[in-house]
Amino acid sequence: MKKSIAIDMDGVIADIEPHLIEWYKKETGVALNQDMIKGLGEEEAFSDKEALHKILNTESFFRTAPVMDGAIETVKSLMKEYEIFIVSAAMEFPLSLFEKRAWLQEHFPFISWKNIIFCGDKSIIDTDFMIDDYCKNLDFCKGKPLMFTAYHNIAIDHHERINHWNEVPSLLENHIAKTEKVL
Numbered sequence: 001m002k003k004s005i006a007i008d009m010d011g012v013i014a015d016i017e018p019h020l021i022e023w024y025k026k027e028t029g030v031a032l033n034q035d036m037i038k039g040l041g042e043e044e045a046f047s048d049k050e051a052l053h054k055i056l057n058t059e060s061f062f063r064t065a066p067v068m069d070g071a072i073e074t075v076k077s078l079m080k081e082y083e084i085f086i087v088s089a090a091m092e093f094p095l096s097l098f099e100k101r102a103w104l105q106e107h108f109p110f111i112s113w114k115n116i117i118f119c120g121d122k123s124i125i126d127t128d129f130m131i132d133d134y135c136k137n138l139d140f141c142k143g144k145p146l147m148f149t150a151y152h153n154i155a156i157d158h159h160e161r162i163n164h165w166n167e168v169p170s171l172l173e174n175h176i177a178k179t180e181k182v183l
Contacts, residue, residue: 002083003176004127004143006117007075009088009100011133011150013108014065020046023061027051039154056093063099067107070165076110077169085127086111089137091120129172131162144175 010016021032028051037045046052055061078084086104090096097118104111117125122132123140130141131148138145138159146168147159162168 002081003129003172004083004085005078005172006085006087006122006125006127006130006132006141006143008130008132008134008137008148009086009090009104010062010065012131012148013068013071013075013086014062014103015068016065017151019061019065020055023055023058024048024051027055034151037151039151041152045151057095059095060099062093062096063103065103068165072107074165074168075108078172079110082129082172083115083127084111085115085117085125087117087119087122087125087130089120089122090118129175131168135159146171 007013017034017037021034021037024046025031028048030048032045042052043049075084086108088096088100090100100118101116104116119125122130122137126142128143129146130138130143131146132138132141133148133150133153135147135153135156135158138147145159147153147156147161149161149163160171162171
């Protein structure tokens with residue numbers, strides 16, 4: 001039986017940071033860059049909460065996010081050895097449900113609809129691995145949590161970190177080899 005991986009969307013396969021910075025500038029006139037927001041939480045980095053909320057609830061925001069470098073090729077390759085599930089906490093922003101599904105159809109058409117989970121709370125997910133950028137999801141992971149680097153988690157070090165998709169295959173192989181040695 002294949003090992004399973006839950007993969008988050010925003011900040012993991014969808015490159016949301018530069019996208020949000022661009023939309024925030026259009027909405028507020030405030031020019032931020034990734035260095036300026038490094039280590040800050042979302043509400044700290046984007047201090048105009050009303051503008052941030054408006055952006056996250058604007059049609060096409062989620063639909064037009066760019067793909068994270070290396071994500072398509074790596075996920076496609078991982079599917080040969082692992083059962084892949086795309087898991088996104090999409091309930092907070094109602095427009096995001098349709099847009100995230102359409103985004104996945106465009107960029108990851110090889111992922112079956114049966115392997116896409118839109119939820120409100122990821123603590124229900126029970127996979128062997130979870131790749132996410134938020135500790136609120138990883139802290140309750142039932143398998144091995146793997147934290148994808150994002151501006152808001154730079155200072156956090158209690159989960160194993162992934163900086164780029166090209167690191168993922170060997171990292172997973174190493175974890176499986178360690179587990180098999182113990183058994």
